[in-house]
Amino acid sequence: MNLDSRIDWFPLYLSLRVAALSTIAVVTVGTALAYLLSHRNFPGRNLLESVLTLPLVLPPTVLGYYLLVTVGRSSPFGAAYESIFGHPLVFTWQAAVLAAVLHSAPIYIKAARAVLDEVDPRFERAAQSFGASEWNTFWRVTLPLAQSGLYPLAALAFARSLGDFGVTIMVAGNIPGRTQTLSVAIYDAVESGNGQLARTLVLIVSVVALALLWPGSYLLRSFRRREGA
Amino acid sequence: MKFIDARVSKAFRLPKASEEFKLDLHLETESTAVALLGPSGSGKTLTLNCIAGFVQPDDGRILINDELFFDSRERISRPPRYRRCGYLSQEHALFPHMTIRQNLLFAAHSKPRQKWASGGGLARRRAANEILEAFELTSLADRRPDQLSGGQKQRAALARVLINEPQILLLDEPTRGLDARLRDNFYQLFDRLRERLNIPVLLVTHDLDECLRLAEYVFYIEGGRIVQSGSRYDILTRPATLSMARSLGVYSCVPAEVVALDPGRNVSRISAAGLVIETSYLPGHLLGDHGHVCIRNSEITLLDDSASGVNCFPVAVLRATPAAGGIRLELDGELSATVNQEKWLALGRPTRLKIHIPPQAAHFLS
Numbered sequence: 287m288n289l290d291s292r293i294d295w296f297p298l299y300l301s302l303r304v305a306a307l308s309t310i311a312v313v314t315v316g317t318a319l320a321y322l323l324s325h326r327n328f329p330g331r332n333l334l335e336s337v338l339t340l341p342l343v344l345p346p347t348v349l350g351y352y353l354l355v356t357v358g359r360s361s362p363f364g365a366a367y368e369s370i371f372g373h374p375l376v377f378t379w380q381a382a383v384l385a386a387v388l389h390s391a392p393i394y395i396k397a398a399r400a401v402l403d404e405v406d407p408r409f410e411r412a413a414q415s416f417g418a419s420e421w422n423t424f425w426r427v428t429l430p431l432a433q434s435g436l437y438p439l440a441a442l443a444f445a446r447s448l449g450d451f452g453v454t455i456m457v458a459g460n461i462p463g464r465t466q467t468l469s470v471a472i473y474d475a476v477e478s479g480n481g482q483l484a485r486t487l488v489l490i491v492s493v494v495a496l497a498l499l500w501p502g503s504y505l506l507r508s509f510r511r512r513e514g515a
Numbered sequence: 516m517k518f519i520d521a522r523v524s525k526a527f528r529l530p531k532a533s534e535e536f537k538l539d540l541h542l543e544t545e546s547t548a549v550a551l552l553g554p555s556g557s558g559k560t561l562t563l564n565c566i567a568g569f570v571q572p573d574d575g576r577i578l579i580n581d582e583l584f585f586d587s588r589e590r591i592s593r594p595p596r597y598r599r600c601g602y603l604s605q606e607h608a609l610f611p612h613m614t615i616r617q618n619l620l621f622a623a624h625s626k627p628r629q630k631w632a633s634g635g636g637l638a639r640r641r642a643a644n645e646i647l648e649a650f651e652l653t654s655l656a657d658r659r660p661d662q663l664s665g666g667q668k669q670r671a672a673l674a675r676v677l678i679n680e681p682q683i684l685l686l687d688e689p690t691r692g693l694d695a696r697l698r699d700n701f702y703q704l705f706d707r708l709r710e711r712l713n714i715p716v717l718l719v720t721h722d723l724d725e726c727l728r729l730a731e732y733v734f735y736i737e738g739g740r741i742v743q744s745g746s747r748y749d750i751l752t753r754p755a756t757l758s759m760a761r762s763l764g765v766y767s768c769v770p771a772e773v774v775a776l777d778p779g780r781n782v783s784r785i786s787a788a789g790l791v792i793e794t795s796y797l798p799g800h801l802l803g804d805h806g807h808v809c810i811r812n813s814e815i816t817l818l819d820d821s822a823s824g825v826n827c828f829p830v831a832v833l834r835a836t837p838a839a840g841g842i843r844l845e846l847d848g849e850l851s852a853t854v855n856q857e858k859w860l861a862l863g864r865p866t867r868l869k870i871h872i873p874p875q876a877a878h879f880l881s
Contacts, residue, residue: 411569412608414595416679418625426621430612 293486296463297471300379304467305447308386312394312443317436320398321424341392346452349388353457357384379465382458386447394443401435401509402428435509438502445495518547518683518715520578523565538562538572538739547715550730552723552750554762558739559719563685566717567602568595579683580715597627601681601714605691607672609660615671616656619643622679642678650674650704666697670704677708686718690725702728723763727751735759752811757880760809767815767850771808771879773800785879788848790828794877806881813840814876815852817862818869826872832865846870 322328323335341349357364359374367375375381405428413423429436451469458465460474468491475484524539538558542549551559564570566577568584571592577585579600584593609618623639647653650670660668669689676684690698709716720726726733726747733750735743743755754760760768771787781796787808794808818827831847842859844852852870862868 408604408606408608409610411567411595412602412610413621413625415567415598415600415602415681416622416625417596417599417627418621419596422625427610431610 293483294462294471297466297468297487298490300382300466301448301468304379304382304386305444307383308390308447309440309444311383311387312391312447313436313440316391316394316443317398317429320395320402321428323395324399324402325428338392338395341388342396346389346450347456350385350453350456353381353384353388353453357381357457376457377459377461377465379458382454382465382467385453385457386450388453389450390443390446393446394439397439397442398432398436401432401439404435404510405431432509434505438499438506441498441502445498448491448494516581517543517545517578518580519544519549519717521562521566521575523562523572523575523577525561525565525570525572525574536739538565540734540736540739540741542734542741544732544734544744546730546732547713548709548718548729548731549716550718550720550726550733550747551736552720552726552733553736553742555721557736559721559736560687562736563602563687563717563719566598567600567685568593568598582682596625599627599680599682601676601679601684602687603672603676603684603689604687605689607660607668609668609672609675611660614657614659615652615663616643616647618660618671618675619646619678622675626679646674646678665693666700669693669697669701673701673704673708677712681714684714684716686716686720686729688720688722688725689718690722698725705729723751723765737762752875753878754809754880757807757809760807760878760880765813766809766811767852768807768809769849771806773797773802773804773806773879776800776802782874783879785877788850790830790848792872792874792877793825794874794879797879800879800881804881806879809878809880810850810872810876812843812851812853814873815850815854816871816873817852817854817858818871819862820869822869822871824871826874826877827869828872829867829869831867835859835864 319338323331354376355361357367357375359365359368359376364375375384409427409431410423413427418426449469450467451473454467455470455473458467460466460470462474466474468487472484472487472491475481475487520543522541524537526535526537528535536558538561540558540562542551542562551562553559561570565572565575566579566584572585572587574587575585576587577583579598583591584598585591609615610621613621620639620643623642644653647656650673652667652671652674655663655667655671660671663671673689690701693701708714716729718726718729730747733745733747734741735750735755737756737759742759743750751765754763754766757768760766769787771785773783774786774791775782775784776797777783778796778798783794783797783800785792785794785808792808830850832844833847834845836843837856838853840853841856842854844854844859846852
């Protein structure tokens with residue numbers, strides 16, 4: 287055994303932090319978008335839905351490229367960010383959060399929309415007929431009825447945020463100790479022939495993902511059962 | 516003041532139907548206990564949804580209590596939350612994630628503010644307690660809807676609608692799925708409320724008994740159109756069409772021909788089921804007109820053998836079956852009658868007997 291076998295836990299810590307922040311962003315913004323898609327009829331709804339699905343089918347490199355163009359140092363957004371925070375957004379862990387959001391939001395929005403569609407409209411209609419505002423109806427009726435269906439999706443978003451590779455490496459790079467997430471570290475370990483490290487990290491990612499998804503499937507089933515009853 | 520003045524038209528294609536369904540009707544009445552009666556799929560619930568604001572009519576104008584809810588020409592459509600309609604359906608729609616008390620408080624809280632400008636939460640709580648008491652729900656207040664029986668749920672749903680103080684009650688088959696006793700409890704509760712609160716009611720039902728029990732004025736709807744409107748007795752005694760008479764299910768409908776007309780004596784004779792039935796004069800009909808005669812089952816009475824007179828006929832009994840209102844007899848010539856059980860037993864369950872059809876009970880439809 288040499289020094290290499292000592293495992294650097296930074297990628298795991300970074301990945302968990304990135305995934306947590308990304309999940310918070312995806313659940314708040316994604317639920318709002320899913321609600322708009324499911325409950326509102328507005329011009330351009332289909333276009334918005336298609337655009338939101340696009341990241342699911344495009345290669346990660348294409349997404350990474352778009353993201354670089356949007357938040358790179360020469361873009362207006364990137365420049366504004368740099369002038370506020372004093373450092374560029376690209377090749378930081380914050381960029382890794384963006385990459386994780388891009389990776390997990392589409393699938394969350396699609397599934398959350400389906401969950402919100404399944405909420406029986408008679409409850410929302412009842413709330414409206416009492417005079418409740420749309421905002422109140424959403425918070426006190428729609429969301430509580432949908433929440434057991436949304437929890438497993440949040441877990442899914444977390445697991446997916448944990449697993450992004452392509453977009454992360456394009457916008458956050460592979461800087462050990464700064465932007466190297468788990469999936470990037472695994473790639474690095476394999477490339478440099480560090481089989482033991484690769485195996486350990488692979489095992490960690492797999493176990494964490496399974497631990498997230500397994501209970502979720504029970505929750506989702508209980509949601510379906512209640513809505514079906 | 517008219518309680519309802521609603522002209523509604525809406526066309527759409529149901530997923531599996533080849534033909535387009537078209538709702539096109541004009542409800543207009545001053546009565547404050549109104550029913551839309553009709554077979555399922557006739558557009559009753561759709562009409563109710565148009566009034567509550569959950570469905571937009573293609574065309575029309577809806578005035579309730581002189582308030583404009585919808586006008587397609589002026590492009591006005593008041594959102595459901597400003598229509599103040601208390602909507603009660605057979606599916607009660609109590610929020611499953613809240614207790615009964617929370618359900619009531621939600622409804623009280625959502626009410627547009629003015630009344631409880633001072634007092635707020637405390638006043639709402641007191642109102643909820645009062646109504647829970649009135650509806651005998653106090654002991655169930657902290658349970659969730661799925662822990663309640665069907666009758667309790669329906670009572671809680673009505674309480675929740677009423678605490679919201681709606682302008683009008685829309686009831687969509689409110690007692691469907693309840694047994695006879697619970698149904699009766701619901702009607703009694705309802706009567707007391709109507710006396711006290713005087714809220715106008717629009718009821719949707721396919722049940723003739725419920726319609727007669729709760730409504731004073733009835734619109735009979737079939738295929739999205741009004742077939743007949745009038746007081747509940749008009750509807751019951753003089754159905755406008757054969758299909759309506761058949762679907763109400765309380766008539767014998769027999770092919771018939773007009774064989775005599777005498778305006779002077781206000782008498783007509785109709786030949787049906789091998790009998791010549793005397794009835795009042797039929798204006799607008801000619802000798803030899805073919806149609807159907809409808810006779811309400813419960814109006815046919817049994818006579819002793821010796822009896823004779825106008826519209827007394829000897830007939831053969833094909834079958835006798837016990838029914839809720841007595842004994843249901845199927846007679847020769849597609850006639851049927853519901854008769855008193857004691858009378859039937861006293862006559863010794865005969866295979867031939869004499870019946871009397873009151874002249875005003877025979878109703879000719881061409």
